[in-house]
Amino acid sequence: MECVSTASFSVSLNGSLYGFFKGMRGIRQGDPMSPLLFVICLEYFSRLLKVRTSGPNFNFHPQCASLGITHLAYADDLMLFSRGDKFSIEILVTALKDFGDVSGLRVNHDKSNIFLGGVMGFE
Template identity: 60%
Template sequence: MLVVDLRKAYDIVSWEFLEAVLRSLDFAEVFVGWVMECVTTASYSVSINGEMYGHFPGHRGLRQGDPMSPALFLLCIEYFSRLCRAPAASPGFAFDSICGEVGITHLAFANDLMLFSRGDLLSVGILLDCLSHLC
C-alpha cells in the first residue's frame, strides 16, 4: 500500500495533465483556453519585511482561493481514478492480497490517496506511473 498525502493537493496538479483532462472531456477549445489562461498566468512574489519582491512564474498547481480550483481538482482526481483502473489489466500487475478479490487499486479520500498492489517492483512501478501523470 502506498499512501499519498494530498494536504497540498492543489500544488501537485500538473498543468499539462489538467489541459489533457479538459480536452479529453470534450470541453470546447475556447473554454480550455480560458481555463488554462487563468491557471497558467499566476505569478508569485516574496514579502520581505513588508516589501514585495520579484515576480516568479508558476509551473504547476492550482491557486488557493480561486473559485474554479475545487472543480478543476475534482476533474483531475476523477480522471486519475480512471487511469488507476487500467493497471488491473496490465500484464505483470499483481493485486494486493486483501484487495485483489474485489479488484481495488486505489481509494481517494478528502486529503489522502491510497494505492494498492503487491509489493513487487513491476506492480508498484505501474501505479507510480499512473501517479506521475497527476503530478
C-alpha cells in the first residue's frame, strides 16, 4: 500500500482540464471561510482569557476594570489590556502561548507592538 504524499490539482473549464497546482495546507487571505474560522478561533481564545484572568493574580487595566475588558478583536487585529504588573502580563503572554500551541497560530513579532503607560521599573 502506498500513501499519497503530494497532491496536484487542475481546473476543469468547459470539459477541458487546465494547469496543475500543488495542494497546500491552510487558508488564503480573501477566502470566504477565513473570517468564520477566525471568529471560531477567537471565541476559543476569548474563553481561555476569561478563565485565565478570573484568578486573583490578574489586574485589569484601570480604564477596563469596571467592564472586565481584557481584549478587543477587529478583523485580524487583537488588542490585549491589563495593568502593567509582571503577573498580569505573564498571564496574557502564557495565554497567547497556550493558544498558539493548540491552534498553530503564532504572533507575528514584526507586526506587533506593546505599549506601556505609567509603568516604572519594568524588566
